[in-house]
Amino acid sequence: MSEVLSGKIREKTGKVATKEVRRNGEIPAVLYGLKDNLSFSVCPDNLKDILTAKGQNALIDLNLEGNKKRKVILKEFQSHPLKERWVHVDFLEVDVTKTVKVSVNVHLIGKSAGEKMGGLVNQVLKSIHVECLPVDIPQSVDLDVTAVELGQVLHVSDLSLPDKVKIL
Structure with a gap:
């Protein structure tokens, strides 16, 4: 809506x-x-x-x-x-029947296991570019980092987005 x-x-x-x-x-x-x-x-x-x-x-x-x-x-x-x-x-x-390209913020959810052991989270990418219909634009993309260990790296491919949203 x-x-x-x-x-x-x-x-x-x-x-x-x-x-x-x-x-x-x-x-x-x-x-x-x-x-x-x-x-x-x-x-x-x-x-x-x-x-x-x-x-x-x-x-x-x-x-x-x-x-x-x-x-x-x-x-x-x-x-x-x-x-x-x-x-x-x-x-x-915008035409609601045609896709648009927008930037969407990436929010980290939770405290990683690595952080609990004294490590720091370095979020290099704070937003991503996506393409979708205007009605399907996500407010933000949430990434759960609770299972991330020290030295572990997450990639854009680890993000879960709705099927109608394409990462550019």
């Missing part, structure tokens, strides 16, 4: 218009993909709620005033270097 995010279309673009959007407490955003590119703004609290509940790869129903709902995924976001806030967000409109 996809989440719903509302946005306001921006007629004015550029530095001055973008600063005004931020001053009003919203995030400037761009939609690109299947149809025309659109500049709009979204409420940061609503976006944060969706990303907290469903993760960064959530399939979102974007409801722009005067337009029909569009299925989108978050493609990129820019954060302020000093303050904890977003500066700009890019959304990609």
Whole structure:
């Protein structure tokens, strides 16, 4: 099930218009993909709620005033270097019948036997690239490391993913 995010279309673009959007407490955003590119703004609290509940790869129903709902995924976001806030967000409109390529975080579950013996876990790969339908995008990939011994190495091939998700 996809989440719903509302946005306001921006007629004015550029530095001055973008600063005004931020001053009003919203995030400037761009939609690109299947149809025309659109500049709009979204409420940061609503976006944060969706990303907290469903993760960064959530399939979102974007409801722009005067337009029909569009299925989108978050493609990129820019954060302020000093303050904890977003500066700009890019959304990609997707066709739910065609596969997309996304990056999915890898989460380690449990404490390995090697760690209990004083070893350290070195997670080299924090995310993996996968290809699947937008409705099949996993929020994250969990890897159980409880049986990992000292000196043992796990590979991407050790990850278990749903059949509809292909590792790139």
